[in-house]
Amino acid sequence: MLANQIGYYSLIxxxxxxxxxxxxxIKDFKxxxxxxxxxxxxxxxxxxxxxxxxxxxxxxxxxxxxxxNETVFNNSHTAKPLFYKISGTWGNHEGSLxxxxxxxxxxxxLFLVKxxxxxxxxxxxTLLFQQMIIIGFFLFVLITSxxxxxxxxxxxxxxxxxxxLQDPALAIHPPILYLGYVGSSIIFSAALAAVTQxxxxxxxAQHIKKWVLVSWVFLSIGIMLxxxxxxxxxxxxxFWFWDPVENVSLMPWLTLTALFHCILVLEKRLxxxxxxxxxxxxxxxxxxxxxxxxxxxxxxxVHTFANDPARGIFILTFLFILIFLSLGIFxxxxxxxxxxxxxxxxxxxxxxxxxNNWFMMYFLSVVLIGTVYPIxxxxxxxxxxxxxxxxxxxxxxPFLGPFLLFMALGPKLKWIKSKVxxxxxxxxxxxxxxxxxxxxxKNLTTDLLFYTVLISAAFFLFFTTxxxxxxxxxxxxxxxxxxxxxxxxxxxxxxxxxxxxxxxxNIKLGEKYNFNKIEIFFERIEEKxxxxxxxxxxxxxxxxxxxxxxxxxxxxRIYDQPTMITSEADIKTTLLEDKFLVMNLVKGxxxxxxxxxxxxxxxxxxxxxxxxxxxGLISIFKKRYEx
Amino acid sequence: MYGKKVKLRFLFLTLVLVSIILSVFLILQSLxxxxxxxxSPSEIKSLIEIDKKKIRVGGMVKEQSISINSNEVNFIIxxxxxxINVTYSGAVPNLFAEGKGVVAEGFLKDRNYFSATKILAKxxxxxxxxxVKEAIGDK
Numbered sequence: 001m002l003a004n005q006i007g008y009y010s011l012i013x014x015x016x017x018x019x020x021x022x023x024x025x026i027k028d029f030k031x032x033x034x035x036x037x038x039x040x041x042x043x044x045x046x047x048x049x050x051x052x053x054x055x056x057x058x059x060x061x062x063x064x065x066x067x068x069n070e071t072v073f074n075n076s077h078t079a080k081p082l083f084y085k086i087s088g089t090w091g092n093h094e095g096s097l098x099x100x101x102x103x104x105x106x107x108x109x110l111f112l113v114k115x116x117x118x119x120x121x122x123x124x125x126t127l128l129f130q131q132m133i134i135i136g137f138f139l140f141v142l143i144t145s146x147x148x149x150x151x152x153x154x155x156x157x158x159x160x161x162x163x164x165l166q167d168p169a170l171a172i173h174p175p176i177l178y179l180g181y182v183g184s185s186i187i188f189s190a191a192l193a194a195v196t197q198x199x200x201x202x203x204x205a206q207h208i209k210k211w212v213l214v215s216w217v218f219l220s221i222g223i224m225l226x227x228x229x230x231x232x233x234x235x236x237x238x239f240w241f242w243d244p245v246e247n248v249s250l251m252p253w254l255t256l257t258a259l260f261h262c263i264l265v266l267e268k269r270l271x272x273x274x275x276x277x278x279x280x281x282x283x284x285x286x287x288x289x290x291x292x293x294x295x296x297x298x299x300x301x302v303h304t305f306a307n308d309p310a311r312g313i314f315i316l317t318f319l320f321i322l323i324f325l326s327l328g329i330f331x332x333x334x335x336x337x338x339x340x341x342x343x344x345x346x347x348x349x350x351x352x353x354x355x356n357n358w359f360m361m362y363f364l365s366v367v368l369i370g371t372v373y374p375i376x377x378x379x380x381x382x383x384x385x386x387x388x389x390x391x392x393x394x395x396x397x398p399f400l401g402p403f404l405l406f407m408a409l410g411p412k413l414k415w416i417k418s419k420v421x422x423x424x425x426x427x428x429x430x431x432x433x434x435x436x437x438x439x440x441x442k443n444l445t446t447d448l449l450f451y452t453v454l455i456s457a458a459f460f461l462f463f464t465t466x467x468x469x470x471x472x473x474x475x476x477x478x479x480x481x482x483x484x485x486x487x488x489x490x491x492x493x494x495x496x497x498x499x500x501x502x503x504x505x506n507i508k509l510g511e512k513y514n515f516n517k518i519e520i521f522f523e524r525i526e527e528k529x530x531x532x533x534x535x536x537x538x539x540x541x542x543x544x545x546x547x548x549x550x551x552x553x554x555x556x557r558i559y560d561q562p563t564m565i566t567s568e569a570d571i572k573t574t575l576l577e578d579k580f581l582v583m584n585l586v587k588g589x590x591x592x593x594x595x596x597x598x599x600x601x602x603x604x605x606x607x608x609x610x611x612x613x614x615x616g617l618i619s620i621f622k623k624r625y626e627x
Numbered sequence: 628m629y630g631k632k633v634k635l636r637f638l639f640l641t642l643v644l645v646s647i648i649l650s651v652f653l654i655l656q657s658l659x660x661x662x663x664x665x666x667s668p669s670e671i672k673s674l675i676e677i678d679k680k681k682i683r684v685g686g687m688v689k690e691q692s693i694s695i696n697s698n699e700v701n702f703i704i705x706x707x708x709x710x711i712n713v714t715y716s717g718a719v720p721n722l723f724a725e726g727k728g729v730v731a732e733g734f735l736k737d738r739n740y741f742s743a744t745k746i747l748a749k750x751x752x753x754x755x756x757x758x759v760k761e762a763i764g765d766k
Contacts, residue, residue: 235718235720235721236718237718358646362646362650365650365651365654366654369654369655369658370658373658373662374662383664384664384665384683385662385663385664385665386662386663386665386683387658387661387662387663388661388663390661391657391658391661391662394657394661395653395654395657504716504717504718505697505698506695506696506697506698506699506700507697508697511697513697564721564722565721565722566721567721582718584718584719584720584721584723586693586695586700586719586723587693587695587724587725590695591695591696591697593700593718593719595718
């Protein structure tokens with residue numbers, strides 16, 4: 001009760017501090033002092049504190065199961081374990097927006113503290129642009145999605161959290177993903193401020209690069225967590241489905257990747273200035289679009305908490321204002337600064353980074369069109385369509401081969417003008433990759449040519465980066481590790497898709513099922529009662545081709561609050577492969593529908609994404625980019 | 628003649644433009660081949676020609692219509708005006724039950740028989756795909 005009041009009024013205070021900050025910083029902007037007025041720091045800190053207080057009081061309401069709070073009532077239940085009561089705070093629409101706000105205010109405060117070596121006017125302008133976004137979100141939360149709505153009479157029990165969200169990976173997935181999304185807001189504000197001040201320079205690139213990398217690392221890990229969750233919880237037997245909701249998080253990732261590559265060009269050569277600004281604006285716009293598409297109920301998925309059109313319209317309006325404002329600022333203030341362009345040679349690091357950007361933009365257009373076209377068609381013609389994985393595979397796979405080759409060669413080039421060094425070793429690596437691929441693939445697949453091209457390109461990248469890791473002085477270790485991680489990821493995904501096998505059948509208790517020398521024996525059923533669900537555990541003995549027996553125990557959970565059945569896959573993970581079994585009850589309960597899968601290299605896929613992010617992480621802490 | 632800088636710029640812009648046009652063309656072309664249309668049982672009944680393409684059918688699973696054996700699951704999708712028989716062998720999602728909304732992906736055999744290759748999972752007991760809601764009217 002009290003927590004509710006405190007939370008609500010802290011939010012309003014936070015909004016007031018936004019206005020106060022704007023007034024003070026505009027005054028300070030006109031002032032000719034070298035240093036930023038100390039009050040700005042204090043105000044920004046207070047704003048952050050109030051949002052934190054508000055967020056904490058929401059958590060407190062969740063912990064205490066205070067059902068006088070509508071959000072708590074809608075999304076919690078007394079029987080829920082404490083951990084999920086807490087994670088339920090951001091597992092719903094209102095709470096997750098409050099988390100957005102928290103990260104927004106946190107990042108601008110950190111920006112102010114961390115940017116003391118930057119020009120004063122630029123810092124103040126960044127603060128102002130960021131406050132605009134913050135005010136927008138404050139209004140959005142307070143007007144359309146207040147997390148502290150009061151319910152009377154107070155209900156005795158809450159409605160509970162969707163059981164498939166009650167999961168450790170999903171508890172930390174939103175905060176991590178948001179750190180990535182919202183991190184791009186700082187890049188957006190800073191880019192606009194820098195354009196207005198005509199401060200797009202080498203110094204700026206060096207300073208903003210850190211923020212780009214921070215967002216990128218969080219976004220990568222956030223996407224991975226979501227993907228791991230989908231893998232074991234949804235029981236679809238895969239880790240990426242080209243679902244619109246997944247695509248929406250992939251799009252800002254692609255632009256961020258493009259951005260931190262060409263920021264290197266800006267840092268070294270003061271070229272591509274407009275492109276960097278456009279990418280910065282696009283990244284944040286895509287993050288906002290993601291929020292809009294997911295929250296408005298246009299895309300249907302777990303993330304769609306409520307279909308309230310007012311929310312969709314608010315975000316859409318806000319989005320348009322931001323886009324027009326940023327484009328306006330860009331066209332009015334931006335001055336092209338390309339005196340360096342004349343000494344530009346085809347064979348150079350710049351070109352290779354441009355090629356990287358070309359690929360990123362191509363992948364982005366594929367994903368964007370695949371995601372938006374069905375929505376567009378629905379609005380225009382009321383025809384319902386969906387775009388499936390074959391679309392993405394067909395368009396992305398052929399470009400992946402050349403992309404990987406460029407990724408291996410690009411880092412070897414020097415700035416401005418370069419020659420290909422150590423040509424012989426590259427040729428040897430290439431030959432080895434091709435031979436190895438043909439040797440490995442010989443008996444595995446029918447689509448030999450297609451996979452040979454892709455896998456040899458991936459092996460080529462794998463070997464060149466591996467060589468670099470061991471042979472060269474470690475002056476560019478972050479890039480090498482990240483590229484190495486990427487090659488490992490592509491290799492494991494490709495081999496995973498070639499070598500995966502699955503058996504789907506309906507089976508009765510006590511039955512044996514044989515297929516291709518694999519025997520599945522449904523031994524027995526065990527029932528258990530947990531605090532907020534009943535579970536049925538199936539005991540299966542699976543004899544593989546090599547005669548080894550694995551015991552797998554998939555589980556069905558029957559929740560009462562809300563009433564829902566979820567199936568928990570049982571996965572035996574080893575370094576080289578996952579054995580995955582999920583079962584489902586079909587009408588009557590006589591037959592169980594089971595899906596048994598052998599999926600190689602799953603662990604390597606997750607590991608390689610971590611490696612990729614680790615590369616980014618090193619780059620954040622490194623002093624300067626080498627030569 | 629133009630300077631080197633202008634020439635370079637021109638070349639660069641042409642490259643960018645050409646590649647944009649090419650990729651957009653490629654994407655739209657493959658979009659044509661890869662979209663899956665959604666149809667309700669009533670729409671299927673009124674089809675003039677049975678297409679070989681993959682489609683999605685959605686509606687409610689008719690009460691008392693699910694039957695199961697060791698290979699396949701059979702059921703009927705209804706939009707309360709027309710219905711269609713579905714045979715399916717594959718993994719069944721958690722929330723597949725009689726009287727609940729369902730979306731099945733697969734191929735039409737004729738106007739009354741549909742062979743499904745995938746039944747789409749939903750995430751929530753109360754949730755109904757908008758397509759299904761529309762297909763069965765405002766019930």
